[in-house]
Amino acid sequence: MKEIIVRSRAREDMLDITREIQDVIAAERWKKGAVLVFCAHTTAAVTINENADANVCRDMLHGLSRISPRLAEFLHDEGNSDAHIKSSLVGASEIIPVENGALSLGTWQGVWFCEFDGPRRRRVLVQWLGA
Amino acid sequence: MKEIIVRSRAREDMLDITREIQDVIAAERWKKGAVLVFCAHTTAAVTINENADANVCRDMLHGLSRISPRLAEFLHDEGNSDAHIKSSLVGASEIIPVENGALSLGTWQGVWFCEFDGPRRRRVLVQWLGA
C-alpha cells in the first residue's frame, strides 16, 4: 500500500490527483487489475469527474454546499456535519481499472480529492488489486 | 477488461445492465471474486437498485433532479453541471461479489447504468478482480 499526501487550500476544495496515482502505478510496475484510491478522513472524499474545465469543480462544490448546507439544527459540536454528509454522499474511495500499466479512464475523467472541511493536510491510500 | 456499450434514450435515463454483466462473467468463466463495473463518463453513473417496479427508476430520476437541479448560477458553459454533480453523487462504479460464476446480488437488486446528460452512446468497463 502506498500513500499520497494532499494539502487542501480552502474549506471546500478539489485537487486533481490523477497524475500522482499514475506515478504510483508506474513506480510499482502494476500492470493489469485495478487500483483502490481511499481517503482516510471523514470530512473529505475521492471522486471521478471532469478534468478539462475548472468551472466544473466550482459548480460541483457550489452544488454540493446547496445539497448539504450547514444547518443550525445539527448537534455535532465541531460544526462540520455538512462535511460529514458530503463525505458519505461523494464516497471515501474510487476503484479504477488498470490496463498495460495505465489508468483506464474515459476521455474527460480525472481522479479528484474533495475537501469539505479544510484547509488541511490529508492522506490518500493507494492499494493495488491484481486481476 | 471487457466493455459493454449502452445507448441511453433521454437526457435522464436508467438502463438495467445486470444481464450484460452476467453474460460477460459467464463468457469469461470468472468464478469467485468480484467484478468492477466502471462508467467511463463524467455525466453518467453506475448504481445498484431495485429491478422489480419500473416506478422506482422514475422516482429516482425525479428525486435526483430535485436534489441536483440545473441552476442559473452554474459557470460551466456546457450547461450540464447538474449532471456532473449527479455523477459524483451516484458514483462512477460498483463492485459486486461473484460466487460460483454468478453475481451475489440481493433479491431485489439489479445493476443500473444511469444517464444524466443523454441521449448518448456510452461505454461501461467490466474488470475482473479475483478472490
Added chain:
Amino acid sequence: MKEIIVRSRAREDMLDITREIQDVIAAERWKKGAVLVFCAHTTAAVTINENADANVCRDMLHGLSRISPRLAEFLHDEGNSDAHIKSSLVGASEIIPVENGALSLGTWQGVWFCEFDGPRRRRVLVQWLGA
C-alpha cells in the same frame, strides 16, 4: 464470501459494523489486500464515517432525510422511494484496504450500515480481494 447479519432498530438507523468486519478478517486470516463490504438490499447502504461522536450519525440521518424527503409525487406504491434514492446516494458498498490483517482506516473512520426503511433484518456480504 462471508455474511454479517444486521438488525436495524428504526426506519432510519446507522449501525457500526467495523468490529464485525475486523472479526471476519481475523477469523479468515486475510492479511494484505482489500475487503469488499456489500449491502444486499435496495433501501439500505454501507458508508464510512466518524465513529467517535454519536451526534454525527444523528446529523447524517437528519441531513439525508432533508436531501431525499418522502415526496407526495413519488409513484412507487411501497412509499419508500426516498429510501431507494438514499441507497444510491450513499452506495451499496465500501472497499477498505487491509494491511497486516487489519483494516487501514483513518483515525476517526468506522464502517457503518445505513438503514433507510427499517426496522429490518439485513444481510451484509464480506468478500476478500487479495493484493
